[in-house]
Amino acid sequence: IRREALEALEQTGAAQELDALRIKYLGKKGELTAVLKQMGGLSAEERPVIGQLANDVRAALEQALETQARKLEGAALEARLKLEAVDVTIPGKAVPQGHQHPMNVALDEIKDIFVGMGFTVLDGPEVELAVYNFDKLNAEEGHPSRDWSDTFYFDADSRVMLRSQTSPMQVRAMETMPLPIRIIAPGRVYRKDEVDATHSPMFHQVEGMVIDKGVTMADLKGTLNTVVKQLYGEQTVTRFRPHHFPFTEPSCEMDVQCHKCGGVGCPTCKGEGWIELLGAGMVHPKVLKMAGIDPEVYSGWAFGIGLERTAMRRFKIDDLRLIFENDVRFLEQF
Numbered sequence: 001i002r003r004e005a006l007e008a009l010e011q012t013g014a015a016q017e018l019d020a021l022r023i024k025y026l027g028k029k030g031e032l033t034a035v036l037k038q039m040g041g042l043s044a045e046e047r048p049v050i051g052q053l054a055n056d057v058r059a060a061l062e063q064a065l066e067t068q069a070r071k072l073e074g075a076a077l078e079a080r081l082k083l084e085a086v087d088v089t090i091p092g093k094a095v096p097q098g099h100q101h102p103m104n105v106a107l108d109e110i111k112d113i114f115v116g117m118g119f120t121v122l123d124g125p126e127v128e129l130a131v132y133n134f135d136k137l138n139a140e141e142g143h144p145s146r147d148w149s150d151t152f153y154f155d156a157d158s159r160v161m162l163r164s165q166t167s168p169m170q171v172r173a174m175e176t177m178p179l180p181i182r183i184i185a186p187g188r189v190y191r192k193d194e195v196d197a198t199h200s201p202m203f204h205q206v207e208g209m210v211i212d213k214g215v216t217m218a219d220l221k222g223t224l225n226t227v228v229k230q231l232y233g234e235q236t237v238t239r240f241r242p243h244h245f246p247f248t249e250p251s252c253e254m255d256v257q258c259h260k261c262g263g264v265g266c267p268t269c270k271g272e273g274w275i276e277l278l279g280a281g282m283v284h285p286k287v288l289k290m291a292g293i294d295p296e297v298y299s300g301w302a303f304g305i306g307l308e309r310t311a312m313r314r315f316k317i318d319d320l321r322l323i324f325e326n327d328v329r330f331l332e333q334f
């Protein structure tokens with residue numbers, strides 16, 4: 001029994017096999033136990049001899065079981081350590097990095113240019129009083145831009161609204177800031193427009209305004225030309241067209257020459273060769289007066305630039321909807 005059991009023990013490769021052997025030899029119905037059970041049938045002389053022998057065998061088996069169990073445990077630990085080892089030489093996984101939205105890139109560039117010229121950046125309410133969005137900007141009751149079909153009002157008597165332009169920030173600046181004033185005010189504006197390649201009910205403008213003594217239209221043109229060349233490159237060509245806004249007099253619009261122009265049928269400028277970029281003008285004397293500034297002493301100019309258009313021209317994007325859809329395949333290109 002001893003030889004056979006010890007040999008079998010040597011061969012075991014798993015803890016379960018060891019248990020099986022323990023039961024086979026030392027269990028209640030085990031082979032050694034069977035020998036011990038027969039002790040009763042032995043003579044008085046034989047009993048101690050056989051008893052001694054059986055106990056020796058039992059002790060040897062128990063010892064061997066213990067040793068083998070430890071050996072198996074050691075091997076199992078070894079195997080696990082090997083399996084769980086960290087290979088510090090494996091190269092790391094690259095974590096994809098996000099970046100700024102093209103709109104923010106364009107806005108930051110515009111802010112940088114104006115801050116460099118001594119302008120302050122203002123922030124203002126998107127939920128605005130019609131008084132600021134219209135009345136104080138010389139667009140009185142009955143002005144077409146106040147129509148319910150164009151403007152998002154909150155109340156039946158058209159007093160509170162989503163601002164339709166950033167121009168109310170002109171008035172807010174004039175009412176609160178000491179003169180002279182040089183500000184830009186970027187932000188969201190809202191109009192009841194259907195979505196297409198160039199329209200969205202929410203878009204962004206950057207308002208700009210200067211109020212000082214002796215400010216002229218020449219300053220406006222010079223400043224805007226400088227800004228556009230810094231933004232789009234030295235070779236950029238602009239033109240100023242006369243226009244009308246209630247809060248500026250005279251008023252104009254500034255176009256930049258189309259960068260993609262294939263002439264007739266060009267998808268970017270509809271074959272016109274020019275892209276309208278902003279509205280501007282000399283701040284209307286009435287607007288100055290309503291804000292408590294003496295138009296005999298001070299003059300000023302203002303402009304409102306469409307940020308989406310600026311970004312589209314800056315990054316050569318053809319469809320406004322791409323800017324708002326946030327398709328990663330689109331955003332990754334900037």
Ligand code: PHE
Nearest residue numbers: 165167279280281302303304
């Ligand atoms: N607020 C005008 C618009 O939304 C733009 C503008 C701003 C025009 C400032 C003149 C002066 O079209």
